[in-house]
Amino acid sequence: MLQILGPELLQVADNVAREKGIEADEVLEAMEQAIQKAGRSKYGLEHDIRAEIDRRTGDIKLARYREVVDEVENEVTQLPLEAARRIKPDAEVGDFIVDTLPPIDFGRIAAQTAKQVIVQRVREAERQRQYNEYIGRVGEIVNGLVKRQEFGNVIVDLGRAEAILRRDEILPREHFRRNERVRAYIAEVREETRGPQIFLSRTRPEFLAKLFAQEVPEIYDGIIEIKAVARDPGSRAKIAVVSYDSGIDPVGACVGMRGSRVQAVVSELQGEKIDIIPWSEDPATFVVNALAPAEVVKVVIDEDDHRIEVVVPDEQLSLAIGRRGQNVRLASQLTGWAIDIMTEAEESERRQEELRQRSQMFIEALDVDDVIAHLLVGEGFTSIDDLVYVPIEEIASIEGFDEEVAEELRRRAQEYLAREHTRLTERRLELGVSDELASVEGLTPAMLVQLGEAGVKTLDDLADLSSDELRYITGSETPVTVDEIAALDASELAKGTAASPLSHEEADAIIMSARSHWFEGEDGEQPLVAGGAASE
Secondary structure: OOOOOHHHHHHHHHHHHHOOOHHHHHHHHHHHHHHHHHHHHHHHHOOOOOEEOOOOOOOOOEEEEEEEOOOOOOOEEEEHHHHHHHHHOOOOOOOEEEHHHHHHHHOOHHHHHHHHHHHHHHHHHHHHHHHHHHHHOOEEEEEEEEEEOOEEEEEEEEEOOOOEEEEHOOOOOOOOOOOEEEEEEEEEEEEEEEEEEEEEEEEHHHHHOOOOOOHHHHHHHHEEEEEEEEEEOEEEEEEEEEEEOOOOOOOHHOOOOOOOOHHHHHHOOOOOOEEEEEEEOOOHHHHHOOOOOOOOOOOEEEEOOOOEEEEHHHHHHHHHHHHHHHHHHHHHHHOOOEEEEHHEEEEEEEHHHHHHHHHHHHHHHHHHHHHHHHHHHHHOOOOOHHHHHHHHHHHOOOOOHHHHHHHHHHHHHHHHHHHHHHHHHHHHHHOOHHHHHOOOOOHHHHHHHHHHHOOOOOOHHOOOOHHHHHOOOHHHOOOOOOOHOOOOOOHHHHHHHHHHOOOOHHHHHHHHHHHHHHHHHHHOOOOOOOOOOOOO
């Protein structure tokens, strides 16, 4: 190819560029590098030989460059100023003296070397073109033809590049044949040594959302928005949609006339069942919608733990949970809330047990009969502290009570709390919990005993805990050690924090208060930092 001269060379470069999908100038630059390499092989590798192809005529110019310098360090590539001015009178330091060289008559080896350089440069340009083209298309759906299969992965021909559909990104029981058309989502594009790698997916939630955007014009136009997607690929999915036009029903628009729109998506996903639900800003309403088709009787929200407790009729329990927990799992993924489901019977039984425990607490602490205890529980009193701090008039207003009874109940409550404080303080000292730790704001005497039983006895011990570990300790009904907590997985740890009297924010504040002494030097000054003095 390098033996071709003039306009024919430009034609060859243009044909190669068109075939590879790159710019003709990139092919000509590759040719120039190949000619330069051949020139250096002929005249000496130490020479600065440069080639230039005229972009208009296709003529090849080969020349040797020598830099004009004050002091010569390399006689081959440099020239002293005095010698340079004999060749070019106006030469200055930094200029180049250019000596035109005769055209090269390529031998077989030189031509082969030049060809390899051109092929390599063209391949690099083609790879860069592919990367630049597809990195900006991440998140799009593309169509391609199945080219071959390698170790369960499907290689897809996209026309201007090849992509990989890994077996974990293929729907279960889905098989592809050679030259079969496939539609997939561009999940990732990576630049690697072997060239750009384009990874496709048919299992990601984003693929489902993009399919609906193609089938539902209102989504494409922004009138309807898909707020969340949860998938069990190949089996079932849930999508939450909202309409920004009060006259358009988002669910109906996504279903389409006689289910035509949703059916098109279902067919593409090999029969995957899709539940379309209305999105809501209210978490309780959103969770109720997400659990459809199950009916929900009651919802209790725990914002601290980001959990929602859902009560369903006894006969709806299996429907709410779904086969192998699929329905509640997808609803949890869709809403972002941890969902606990119980039947009305279970909820009633638990409520009765809570009432019994609270009544028993008042009976034992205040030395009252069960009638008074039940009246207190029925009026919403949940702890002995309530009787000390609520207005006396509020206690006296309970049916059957008067001010004298209210005053007596408060006196007994105060005596009980004083006894408990003394008992807990003695137990805290017995466990060796330091006074410094006891002075941390937000920790009650009962919490200090729990920490001591867990092995947390100093300020540094407390500072080493995470807020979840602190909440687990203070929420445990039985003594638990730090080592036992460390062995728990994330789900067990999260579940154990639910009973803690501390919120996430309160636990974080306590931990940061315990750590504050780490950041103080002597006399309250900040410590020296590595490599310098204390910060201002």
